[in-house]
Structures are given as C-alpha cells and as structure tokens.
Amino acid sequence: MHATRTQRRYEIAEEVLRANIAQGTLPNGLVLLEGHIAEILQISRAPVQRALQALEADGLVHRFNGRGYLVGPADQGIEPDRQDIRTLGLSVPDDADNALQSRSSWERIHDRVESDVAGCVVFGQYRMIEAELASHFHVSRTVVRDVLTRLSERGLVRKNQSSHWIAGPLTAQTVKDHFVLRGMLEPQALVSAAPLIDEDALLHLLQRLMVLEKSVGADVVDQMRAAHDCFIETCLLSTPNERLQELIRNNLLPVTAIESLLGRLGLPGDLGTMTELRLIVELLTRGATAAAAAMHQTHLEAAMNRTIAQMKIIAIIPDPSEIAPYLTRVQE
Incomplete structure (x- = not known):
C-alpha cells in the first residue's frame, strides 16, 4: 500500500479495509460497524461510511437485515459474525496511519474546543476572542474561524450583535x-x-x-x-x-x-x-x-x-x- 497525503481519508480507509479482507483478518460474515472502524483508524465516521460504500460496490461487503455491513458477497447466505473488530488486530500500515493522522488544522482542534465549550455553557455565557483562541492552539485566525463556524452550525456557539463569538448560556x-x-x-x-x-x-x-x-x-x-x-x-x-x-x-x-x-x-x-x-x-x-x-x-x-x-x-x-x-x- 502506498498511501500519500494527497489521498482522501476515505480512500485510505478503503485500502486498509480492502487489504485486511484480502488477508483474512476480516473474515466472511464479520459485522463491520462504522463507529468501531472509525475508532481504530482515529478518524470520523464519514470517511468510513464512504469506504464501506465503495467496498459494497465491489461486492466485498454487503448490507444485511441489521446494522452495519457483512464481509463477503451478498446472496450467499453468510451468517453474521459479531466479533468485535477492535480485538482482531486490524493491520494498518505506517504510511496509511501517518496519512490518516495528518489532519487539517481545524480538525485537530475542533473536538477539544467543542468539549471545552460544552463543559462550561451550563454555568453561563462565555465569550471567545479569535486571537486568543488562535494563540492558545498555535493556529491561524482563519483556522479558528473555520472551527467556530462549524460549531455555530451545530448550535454550540453564535455571534452576537457586536459580532463577538458567544457560547451559552444553557438555560x-x-x-x-x-x-x-x-x-x-x-x-x-x-x-x-x-x-x-x-x-x-x-x-x-x-x-x-x-x-x-x-x-x-x-x-x-x-x-x-x-x-x-x-x-x-x-x-x-x-x-x-x-x-x-x-x-x-x-x-x-x-x-x-x-x-x-x-x-x-x-x-x-x-x-x-x-x-x-x-x-x-x-x-x-x-x-x-x-x-x-x-x-x-x-x-x-x-x-x-x-x-x-x-x-x-x-x-x-x-x-x-x-x-x-x-x-x-x-x-x-
């Protein structure tokens, strides 16, 4: 496998899963759940979802009357195997792992900011200054705006009439x-x-x-x-x-x-x-x-x-x- 930084994460995830299916690490019938795969690869669910859809299109996995996908082609009567994929020793080559973890700056700090904000809004209203946030995480204000905009879309922060970023209060x-x-x-x-x-x-x-x-x-x-x-x-x-x-x-x-x-x-x-x-x-x-x-x-x-x-x-x-x-x- 030759994962590079120019590859999208769903493509790298697809290659990792494809290789593990070919090696037999992921046996026929194994139930694949997005959340568990995302946890192993340390990425979000979205690229995992796209990777599984690509594998489904190639007949390597298929949907069934349950949550997730089964390894193996459809219409062969494969029984679900509900082993926890996290215990199977999924093989993730170093180049793929490095490529997956070379996350863009906003993704690197997004979860931490979300956690910090969610933990304080029950106590009142808090203001965030872009320059201070950028200095704290050693990123540009452009990156900070990207994070705050995404949190705004999720309803955790907002801009007030003075265009200041505000979190809370949760009443x-x-x-x-x-x-x-x-x-x-x-x-x-x-x-x-x-x-x-x-x-x-x-x-x-x-x-x-x-x-x-x-x-x-x-x-x-x-x-x-x-x-x-x-x-x-x-x-x-x-x-x-x-x-x-x-x-x-x-x-x-x-x-x-x-x-x-x-x-x-x-x-x-x-x-x-x-x-x-x-x-x-x-x-x-x-x-x-x-x-x-x-x-x-x-x-x-x-x-x-x-x-x-x-x-x-x-x-x-x-x-x-x-x-x-x-x-x-x-x-x-």
Whole structure:
C-alpha cells in the first residue's frame, strides 16, 4: 500500500479495509460497524461510511437485515459474525496511519474546543476572542474561524450583535427547546430505524437495561450513560436518513454536556431512565414500533423534567475553577 497525503481519508480507509479482507483478518460474515472502524483508524465516521460504500460496490461487503455491513458477497447466505473488530488486530500500515493522522488544522482542534465549550455553557455565557483562541492552539485566525463556524452550525456557539463569538448560556428554556426538537426527531428516527435494527444487538441492550434497573453502586452512573448511548446508537441512529442522524447527534450535545457535568459532580443517576428505555426496547423486540415510538415520546417528556430539576442543582454550584483560558465569562 502506498498511501500519500494527497489521498482522501476515505480512500485510505478503503485500502486498509480492502487489504485486511484480502488477508483474512476480516473474515466472511464479520459485522463491520462504522463507529468501531472509525475508532481504530482515529478518524470520523464519514470517511468510513464512504469506504464501506465503495467496498459494497465491489461486492466485498454487503448490507444485511441489521446494522452495519457483512464481509463477503451478498446472496450467499453468510451468517453474521459479531466479533468485535477492535480485538482482531486490524493491520494498518505506517504510511496509511501517518496519512490518516495528518489532519487539517481545524480538525485537530475542533473536538477539544467543542468539549471545552460544552463543559462550561451550563454555568453561563462565555465569550471567545479569535486571537486568543488562535494563540492558545498555535493556529491561524482563519483556522479558528473555520472551527467556530462549524460549531455555530451545530448550535454550540453564535455571534452576537457586536459580532463577538458567544457560547451559552444553557438555560432551562434552551433545554426545553432541545427536548422539543428531540420529540420531533427521535420518535421518527426510531420508526424508520426499526426494520434495520440488529436483533441480537437489541436483545443484548434489553438485558443490559434490565440489569441496570436493579443496580446500585458508584459506577452505575457511568454504566447508565453508556447504556443510554447504546440505545441512541442502536435504536435511533440506525435510521437510514443520514441528515436525521446528524440532526439528532447535534441536538443531543448540550443535553449530554449537562449529564456529564452532573456525573462529574457525583450526583446519582435516575434509574427511572433505564426503566423507560427498557420498555421502549421491549416493545421493539415485539415488533410494536408505533407503541415504542409513543413510549419514547413519554420518556422524553419525563427526561426533560428530570433535566430541568437537575439544572436547579447546577444553579447553586460555583463556576468551574478550571476552564479553557480562551473562554471569558460574560456578566449577564
């Protein structure tokens, strides 16, 4: 393989996967999931998705009645093999790895800025000065504008009337607004995803939720968050509507920020969430898609009320002692 920096990342990802299929590292029937491949290659899902589509066009992988792709040609009765690809020792040549990691400057800092912003907006309104952001990350202001513009498109930052970049505040009303959008987007995604959801993955999720319903202990909050993420990934993001997937992911950012903050503060999770999700998944396993969508709507209403109640706790907590130096609190 001769990966070069002029190649697009989806082309490099395609070559890596193609070579591993040819070598037998990825055996026939192996279920390929975008997220796991993206994690191994340390790239986003978009190039992985394009790589898998190219391999599908060549008959090396195919879609099936489940999430992801199966290695091997279609119409041969290949049974799904759900080994975790992350345990198979995927071979990634050094030149390919270097090419994949030579990310453009905006991509390098985007995730860090997103994390810094999401972690503070629950405490109030913050201003970002382009020059300070550029100095902090040792990049140009052009790169900084690119990052901020992309975060603006995702609703995390905005420009005020003075053309200053502003993040937050995340208030009870904005939380309500996000949950209203969730109510519009997620039940519809669930309905469209239902025929494509991997049955084994659904049953595994159901068992996981049933165990968590009865769990106690300090590590339950992390387990609950992981189970909720699994529910989103399995039951909602299996929708074939890619734009809907993107809207759901972006709209969840501020809500996830609150949940993460509460977890770091040591506040207990609400096991009622696990019960609600378990009921949704249980209905899906029975093929009662409409009822599952209605139950999800009920879950969102309850989750909104819980989140707003939790925000009252945040209101009496002092501002974080450590925030990124390029974020300045704005007195409201």
